[in-house]
Amino acid sequence: MKELQHINKYFYKYRYKLLSGIIITIIARIFLLFTPELIGEIVDTITKKINGEITLEVYKKELTINLLYLVGAAIVGGIFTFLMRQTLINVSRYVEYDLKNEVYQQYQRLSLGFYKSNRTGDLMSRISEDVGKVREYVGPALMYSINTLTLFIIALFLMFREAPMLTLYTIIPLPILSFFIYVLSKKIHKKSTIVQVWLAKLSTFTQESFSGVSVIKSYSIEDQINRDFDILSAESRQKNIDLVKVQALFFPLMIFLIGLSNVIVIYIGGLQYINGEIDSIGVIAKFIIYVNLLTWPVATVGWVTSVVQQAEASQKRINEFLKQDPEIKNKTIEPSKIDGAIEFKNVSFIYPDTNIQALKDVSFTIDKGQTLAILGNTGSGKSTILDLIGRLYDINSGQITIDGIEIDKLNLKSLRNSIGYVPQDAFLFSDSIKNNIMFGKEDATEEEVINAAKNADVHKNIKGFTNGYNTILGERGITLSGGQKQRVSIARAIIKEPKILLFDDCLSAVDTETEEKILKNLSKLIVGKTTIIVSHRVSSAKNADKIIVLDDGRIIQTGSHESLIDVDGYYKKLYLNQLTENNSNNL
Numbered sequence: 287m288k289e290l291q292h293i294n295k296y297f298y299k300y301r302y303k304l305l306s307g308i309i310i311t312i313i314a315r316i317f318l319l320f321t322p323e324l325i326g327e328i329v330d331t332i333t334k335k336i337n338g339e340i341t342l343e344v345y346k347k348e349l350t351i352n353l354l355y356l357v358g359a360a361i362v363g364g365i366f367t368f369l370m371r372q373t374l375i376n377v378s379r380y381v382e383y384d385l386k387n388e389v390y391q392q393y394q395r396l397s398l399g400f401y402k403s404n405r406t407g408d409l410m411s412r413i414s415e416d417v418g419k420v421r422e423y424v425g426p427a428l429m430y431s432i433n434t435l436t437l438f439i440i441a442l443f444l445m446f447r448e449a450p451m452l453t454l455y456t457i458i459p460l461p462i463l464s465f466f467i468y469v470l471s472k473k474i475h476k477k478s479t480i481v482q483v484w485l486a487k488l489s490t491f492t493q494e495s496f497s498g499v500s501v502i503k504s505y506s507i508e509d510q511i512n513r514d515f516d517i518l519s520a521e522s523r524q525k526n527i528d529l530v531k532v533q534a535l536f537f538p539l540m541i542f543l544i545g546l547s548n549v550i551v552i553y554i555g556g557l558q559y560i561n562g563e564i565d566s567i568g569v570i571a572k573f574i575i576y577v578n579l580l581t582w583p584v585a586t587v588g589w590v591t592s593v594v595q596q597a598e599a600s601q602k603r604i605n606e607f608l609k610q611d612p613e614i615k616n617k618t619i620e621p622s623k624i625d626g627a628i629e630f631k632n633v634s635f636i637y638p639d640t641n642i643q644a645l646k647d648v649s650f651t652i653d654k655g656q657t658l659a660i661l662g663n664t665g666s667g668k669s670t671i672l673d674l675i676g677r678l679y680d681i682n683s684g685q686i687t688i689d690g691i692e693i694d695k696l697n698l699k700s701l702r703n704s705i706g707y708v709p710q711d712a713f714l715f716s717d718s719i720k721n722n723i724m725f726g727k728e729d730a731t732e733e734e735v736i737n738a739a740k741n742a743d744v745h746k747n748i749k750g751f752t753n754g755y756n757t758i759l760g761e762r763g764i765t766l767s768g769g770q771k772q773r774v775s776i777a778r779a780i781i782k783e784p785k786i787l788l789f790d791d792c793l794s795a796v797d798t799e800t801e802e803k804i805l806k807n808l809s810k811l812i813v814g815k816t817t818i819i820v821s822h823r824v825s826s827a828k829n830a831d832k833i834i835v836l837d838d839g840r841i842i843q844t845g846s847h848e849s850l851i852d853v854d855g856y857y858k859k860l861y862l863n864q865l866t867e868n869n870s871n872n873l
């Protein structure tokens with residue numbers, strides 16, 4: 287229960303709702319317990335009539351009154367049972383909502399490294415299945431526990447008052463039932479976890495085959511995929527059958543033990559009646575109802591124990607994430623003013639998850655408002671430089687400063703707010719194009735959105751869609767071409783009017799003509815803004831104030847376009863290659 291203590295704050299938050307739920311549950315159970323008493327009375331009335339102890343008149347009157355009481359108690363009990371679920375189960379839904387929000391907010395707080403070291407499926411299951419298991423502890427388990435406790439205390443009191451020995455015999459099978467249900471519930475839980483795992487495998491496989499449908503079709507491997515699916519789904523079916531086998535034992539076991547208790551009541555009760563130890567047959571009728579009323583709550587003791595154990599395990603998994611501190615810490619609450627002069631001093635960086643050294647002793651400066659272009663082979667560390675400026679990771683050695691202040695001393699939010707970042711793989715949300723652009727500036731006007739799109743040279747494309755800027759992107763919407771996506775992503779960054787603009791190879795999917803146009807538009811927009819352009823093309827870099835060339839994490843060349851084409855090296859070679867390529871394309 288140590289891990290579940292985390293939930294206590296929610297119990298406190300909803301204490302009034304919980305308290306009323308508990309009171310309502312107790313009332314509901316009290317009314318339920320009128321039933322055996324009234325049935326006992328009815329049986330006794332019938333016996334008296336058979337024995338000729340009462341007149342027909344009295345018989346009818348007593349029977350009618352008791353039957354009316356029975357209906358009345360059932361109605362009131364029913365209403366309170368409804369209210370019981372409405373309060374306690376509602377509280378569990380509120381707690382589930384709060385806990386989901388807590389976990390989600392924590393996910394948002396955690397750094398990129400956390401996402402690299404945990405699989406998406408795991409993140410999803412902690413926020414859905416694990417939180418769901420904890421909800422069962424808060425709602426149904428609590429409800430059934432109060433239920434059982436109330437029923438047990440009152441019923442046992444009434445039963446002992448009536449016939450103590452018979453009560454003892456009657457309740458003998460109940461702990462056995464509870465124990466078996468506990469063992470069974472644990473087995474069911476184990477098997478359903480396996481079923482869940484296979485279900486997850488099946489859905490991941492299906493999802494991937496839908497996303498990669500074009501690859502599957504173009505390689506014509508539908509049959510192979512069908513076979514793989516068949517194997518997975520057969521295995522999943524088997525796990526389900528294993529589960530059903532165990533589940534199928536649940537009710538027979540309960541029915542057997544209820545039957546056993548009933549036999550004991552009738553046999554021992556009958557003997558006691560013959561011996562005159564109990565006064566009436568009505569007592570036996572009462573006890574049969576009591577046994578039936580008590581069986582389900584007793585069975586739930588086993589079930590509740592297993593639910594609490596599962597909830598404890600789930601909360602442990604949730605707490606593991608909740609206790610994690612973001613690796614990237616904000617060290618100042620005070621907002622920082624950022625102008626955009628950037629300096630790298632002997633920066634080295636090793637990715638913590640792969641131990642790959644992406645940067646080795648990198649030093650450069652960019653003055654406020656200047657443009658820097660970074661070129662280099664693939665994997666040479668270009669994107670890493672941009673990630674470090676956005677403090678997605680902290681460096682291992684050296685120093686990165688912005689406006690002369692070490693980057694980790696700046697307010698993290700101010701730093702990131704002052705950056706407009708266009709990543710290599712433009713990610714767009716399943717939302718309208720307009721909202722995707724406005725993501726960079728929530729309160730942007732329509733005019734600002736259009737201007738940003740015009741500057742990213744994507745306005746004409748958007749206008750060409752039937753729903754224009756309201757066109758929905760993503761799975762159920764239209765699919766943009768690689769170049770269009772890149773340009774919407776550029777519009778999203780420039781609408782923010784940030785002090786620092788980071789373009790990570792974001793013109794790779796557009797033709798050189800469009801590249802030219804966008805660069806021309808950008809040259810006006812980036813005045814006064816510090817800009818870094820990562821590229822494989824000289825055409826994107828040539829107008830930059832400074833160019834650096836990276837190779838295997840080290841800077842191998844620095845200079846302007848003019849100075850670099852004068853010296854033999856990577857840049858000149860790339861320039862000449864691309865010049866020849868362009869000339870041959872123009873032929």
Ligand SMILES: Nc1ncnc2c1ncn2[C@@H]1O[C@H](COP(=O)(O)OP(=O)(O)OP(=O)(O)O)[C@@H](O)[C@H]1O
Nearest residue numbers: 637639640642644663664665666667668669670671
């Ligand atoms: N998130 C990451 N976790 C671990 N290693 C990484 C990560 N990102 C990049 N790397 C590694 O760091 C090195 C530098 O990668 P980086 O993405 O900075 O190169 P790049 O020059 O931008 O390459 P490209 O031109 O292909 O985009 C590579 O060896 C890469 O495998």
